[in-house]
Amino acid sequence: MDKFLFLLGEGLKNLWRHKLTVFTAVFSVFLSLSTIGVLFIAEQNTHKLIEYMRTKYKIEVFFKGTVTNEQAIQYVQKIRMIPGVYTTTLITKEEALKVYKSQFGDDLTEFLDYNPLPVSCVVNVKRKYDGYLIITPIIERIKEIEGVDTVNHQGHLISRIESFYEHGLLGLSGIAFAIILVTVMIIANTIKLTIYSNKDLIKALKMLGATNTFIRMPFILEGVLQAILGAILASALLYGAVYGANEILSQLTTFTINVQWMFLGWLFLIAVVISLFGSSRAISKFIK
DSSP states (O other): OHHHHHHHHHHHHHHHHTHHHHHHHHHHHHHHHHHHHHHHHHHHHHHHHHHHHHHHOEEEEEEOTTOOHHHHHHHHHHHHTSTTEEEEEEEOHHHHHHHHHHHHOOOHHHHHSSOOOOOEEEEEEOOSOOSOOOHHHHHHHHHHSTTEEEEEOOHHHHHHHHHHHHHHHHHHHHHHHHHHHHHHHHHHHHHHHHHHHTHHHHHHHHHTTOOHHHHHHHHHHHHHHHHHHHHHHHHHHHHHHHHHHHHHHHHHOSOOOOOOTTHHHHHHHHHHHHHHHHHHHHHHHHOO
């Protein structure tokens, strides 16, 4: 225990001696882990966001004026069989007239002696995210059904969001990987500087018979401490960002960002692995 405390103390001293380079290393770890954290949170919640948007997204199908309610029921059954369709709601001519009256206050039948509003159908697409939802084939299949007059939709909006999601995650993954590589190099350079400034002490310890493990351990601990500091800062940022975002979202919508905070433990583990790679890279070259 005394030996471990001594080695830990040496690691802390090294951190204090090289504050500027240590700050650079800690900031790099912080940046790496923050990017990884954003990726994880985005992956967890973008699926949820897309599902939420799909519940709000509707395709409006208007049948030809000659289509009766009974015929429309048969057409709606065909629409329901199209892959990607979640639910369908038939709106009869009578129901459409009631909606018109409630919104505009006028009764069209008083002026025209008949109900000019067509039978229509509201189509909801699948809510569960299982890959791209291609709206165009659904629209084309609906248009092929006999009796369909016009189809109103904004399918390009969801398609664009899903496309942006896929490409965005790929881009962020590449950025995260590049930052991790840079972080490993920065930690390695920080440890190299520490080793160089302690070269006389290292020679003295070797002359006294100290093992390589004993000599290396303070430098390894220095790298681990840098990583832990970066992980603490990244965790604080991610937690604060999610909390603040949810406070804003609660005022605007029912959608909230959900996070399994156990993943922060993985961030600390990743930080330690990064530090060990960086420290080992430096130590293997200068302490043999």
